[in-house]
Amino acid sequence: MLMRLAVTLAMAAGPVWAQEAGAGEGRDLFLYFCAECHGKDAASQGPMAEMMALQPPDLTRLAARNNGAFPLEAVAKQIDGRQPVAAHGDMPVFGPSLDEDQYMALALPNGQPIMVPQALGSLITYLQSVQQGGSGSE
Template identity: 30%
Template sequence: MRHRLTAIAGLSCVLLSACTEGQIGHSDAVRAGQRIYAKECAACHGAHGEGAGSAALALGTIPPDLTGLKQRNDGYFPREFVRRFIMGRLEKDDPASPMPDFSTVGLRHVYPDGGADGEVLETDFANLLDYLEAIQE
């Protein structure tokens, strides 16, 4: 009986730990999103999303810190807003903004040989959003 209770308690701990927010950083989707981010976003937004990438100085504007999206939205990661903004579905405050419309340019660094015909594959884009959500402070 004692071994059974210990086994149940151990299993419960494992299952509960899978529900924690910290687990999102270790999923395959987040790792795939991190690779996409590194190729498509890091030059402007920085290696970790802080807004200070190597190309930021040449932009004429400071790219936003992507790690604070959740904090700036009352503890909620605005996933649909981010999706719509990146895909050019929202009007930008500055029409001359250097932020590319990924629905037009596609993932040109992920698919440099034109794979997926310059499209943003839904799975790739969902993985990118998972990564952005995972880096929130």
């Protein structure tokens, strides 16, 4: 009985630990790939932003601009290049840089899981963690 309880508790804690680890790894990836344009705080004040014709969006407000729900699928598709950024043109496609053999599941707002490369999932988990004015986990 105690063994079953220990296994159940370990399995339940796994996703929380993975999210925390994912957010830390995601922050490192963000600083490497994204901060030049979107700023170290993801609020669009990177050193390259002033040189761009169109200002990069404030990534801390993605959920707020989407009725409080983090647009997970759209963010994944924009980062990996499956969905071009409208009227943007300057955002590089990072999909090939974030592709790897290990995948992780992320839950869409309706609870349906989507599989993404581990690095992309970590980056998205980090972006969810910095949301303001909306829920990054919804």
